[in-house]
Amino acid sequence: MQNLKDYAASSRWNNFSHLYVERGADEYSLTRRIRDRFSKARVVEIDDYKAVFARPRQRFQAQKETMKLILAVKKDRFLYEGSGNSQNFNLEDFYYNTLMFNCVYNCDYCYLQGMYPSANIVVFVNLEDYFKATRRAIRERSNPSQPFYLCISYDTDLLAFESVVPYCRAWIEFAREEPDLLVEIRTKSAAYRAIGDLSPSERVILAWTLSPEPVAARFEHGTAPLNQRLDAARSAIDDGWPVRLCFDPVLAVPSWESVYGDLVEEVVRRIEPAAVRDVTVGVFRLSKIHYQRMRRLRRDTPLLYDEYVQEGTTVTYTAERREEMTAFMRQRLGDHFEEERIVTWT
Amino acid sequence: MPILLAIALHAEARPVIERFRLKQDASFDLPVFRRDEVWLTVTGTGRMKSAIATTCLVTRIERDERTVIFNLGVAGHTQKAEEGPVKVGDRFLANKITEQSTGRSFYPDLLARTPLAESAVTTVERPLDRADAGAVEPGLADMEAAGFFQAAATFLPPHRIGCVKVVSDHLETRRFDKDWISELIAGSLDDFEAAIAAYRTISDGEPDALTDADVRVVEDIRDRLRLTASRHRMLSDLVRSYKLHTGSDLPDLTRISQVSVKTKQEGDAEFERLRGILSVE
Numbered sequence A: 001m002q003n004l005k006d007y008a009a010s011s012r013w014n015n016f017s018h019l020y021v022e023r024g025a026d027e028y029s030l031t032r033r034i035r036d037r038f039s040k041a042r043v044v045e046i047d048d049y050k051a052v053f054a055r056p057r058q059r060f061q062a063q064k065e066t067m068k069l070i071l072a073v074k075k076d077r078f079l080y081e082g083s084g085n086s087q088n089f090n091l092e093d094f095y096y097n098t099l100m101f102n103c104v105y106n107c108d109y110c111y112l113q114g115m116y117p118s119a120n121i122v123v124f125v126n127l128e129d130y131f132k133a134t135r136r137a138i139r140e141r142s143n144p145s146q147p148f149y150l151c152i153s154y155d156t157d158l159l160a161f162e163s164v165v166p167y168c169r170a171w172i173e174f175a176r177e178e179p180d181l182l183v184e185i186r187t188k189s190a191a192y193r194a195i196g197d198l199s200p201s202e203r204v205i206l207a208w209t210l211s212p213e214p215v216a217a218r219f220e221h222g223t224a225p226l227n228q229r230l231d232a233a234r235s236a237i238d239d240g241w242p243v244r245l246c247f248d249p250v251l252a253v254p255s256w257e258s259v260y261g262d263l264v265e266e267v268v269r270r271i272e273p274a275a276v277r278d279v280t281v282g283v284f285r286l287s288k289i290h291y292q293r294m295r296r297l298r299r300d301t302p303l304l305y306d307e308y309v310q311e312g313t314t315v316t317y318t319a320e321r322r323e324e325m326t327a328f329m330r331q332r333l334g335d336h337f338e339e340e341r342i343v344t345w346t
Numbered sequence B: 001m002p003i004l005l006a007i008a009l010h011a012e013a014r015p016v017i018e019r020f021r022l023k024q025d026a027s028f029d030l031p032v033f034r035r036d037e038v039w040l041t042v043t044g045t046g047r048m049k050s051a052i053a054t055t056c057l058v059t060r061i062e063r064d065e066r067t068v069i070f071n072l073g074v075a076g077h078t079q080k081a082e083e084g085p086v087k088v089g090d091r092f093l094a095n096k097i098t099e100q101s102t103g104r105s106f107y108p109d110l111l112a113r114t115p116l117a118e119s120a121v122t123t124v125e126r127p128l129d130r131a132d133a134g135a136v137e138p139g140l141a142d143m144e145a146a147g148f149f150q151a152a153a154t155f156l157p158p159h160r161i162g163c164v165k166v167v168s169d170h171l172e173t174r175r176f177d178k179d180w181i182s183e184l185i186a187g188s189l190d191d192f193e194a195a196i197a198a199y200r201t202i203s204d205g206e207p208d209a210l211t212d213a214d215v216r217v218v219e220d221i222r223d224r225l226r227l228t229a230s231r232h233r234m235l236s237d238l239v240r241s242y243k244l245h246t247g248s249d250l251p252d253l254t255r256i257s258q259v260s261v262k263t264k265q266e267g268d269a270e271f272e273r274l275r276g277i278l279s280v281e
């Protein structure tokens, strides 16, 4: 069962006390929709989102308790190249975008804490500019024999916020018009019903991150419990969506073998492995810069005080532990999924 | 947990001084009044004076992570008298402060829930006339908030800085009677105090696993083992990690905290012993 703190967390983003609206954002239909939805919120007009988002000395975790919503227009950088800390599935043109900054959830291991000066949520309302940039990038991609692979929920949880910002829906419709596009929407939510009325698209992978329930309850604040994530994934499969299951990050919690072994058993009991597109596995890892900032900010979670090593610019478990954990997961998953459907980060 | 107050006029400060029973502290070059953890400075009129006095106060006081600072004062409102809901005596917490001379805006971080309504405040160089009301954002016009906020935000996080304004007029030009200003401020003090209390309840996040008592133990060991700054940091992290992973208090380290080492090698050996005790693997 999720604790009370997590229940409070979910109500926090259904009831914003303040909307900060960039002057230029007001003319967009999404802005009007959000202003109507949160009609009781105080609206503060701003010139540039950075004046609120990038204030010095903000406290990320204190702001998480009462997140504000900032509506802004993104001026540039509608696509970023995927980082080495993510799996690219052997697709050469691997990109992600940032349709919003921050996330409604609050995982202890989330690098956003080390990346952004604020926990407030910024939503960029000029979706058409993202579409335009993506169309161009698809045309200009380096390997035309492969699809242009785009993660739209890369450092946020877009589906969790779908009832406020219906961007998953918009991108699913966009993907229908773009035969060379492959979109991934990754989530820890159970909000499948927010897009459940859409017909499935082979160009959109719905990806659920799955964690053992004790891990989710302790470290993934506000997210849906495991059983709800599994129900949502199963509904999506039943409706014909390509579904990916992500065992990432695998954490070296006490008795991790039995905890993660049980997770795999629970998953295959609830979801028919043959119906899953693929699965991913990755152990805990963070960029060194984010890790260092997070340690300065968070002195309350054991996750940041484990035995890690630095490899290049990445902080992670020792090679030995990494191999042990990855091999364990591959082996357990290998009992149910063919080798080529298991993608790992090592 | 200091509460710092920056108030432009004596007439505005007087009821606050009375409410908190503050006494003048002559050790400051500026008028400063205090009692226990409450410090009040009378800044004088205008954003520059407000910034200077705010800086002076903030930098002289020993701050902690719960220190809050407030500006309190009267302000004009752009709404015409009787033509809207705002009346003389209404009070607002600033959610946006614009410096008219530069066009820049600043945003206090509104994490605390207070009984106050909110408003934009524009800081002007000289009192605004009714005829110029359209030149500023609808809301309040004062002469200090932008100076105060910029000075305070140099030192404190934006959720510990509050700016509370009491409506004194609707931009009609007239001279204010000092007693009347004091009365307006006095009428706002219950809400003002509630706002201060609300700001003080905001914590900066979950507390450090290392308690004050743990910090003392660690410092004692640092001194006895003559640890370098980086070893000291490492030890703090080891203790934190131990507590977070085991969920229990520190083991008894009295034996180590009673050792005194003479050489670096002895210090290193003791440090390794500590590492073994605190290891959670």
Ligand code: SF4
Pocket (backbone or CB within 6 Å): A102, A103, A104, A105, A106, A107, A109, A110, A111, A112, A154, A155, A156, A157, A188
């Ligand atoms: S769901 Fe992902 S983006 Fe959101 S807080 Fe957790 S780790 Fe961060």
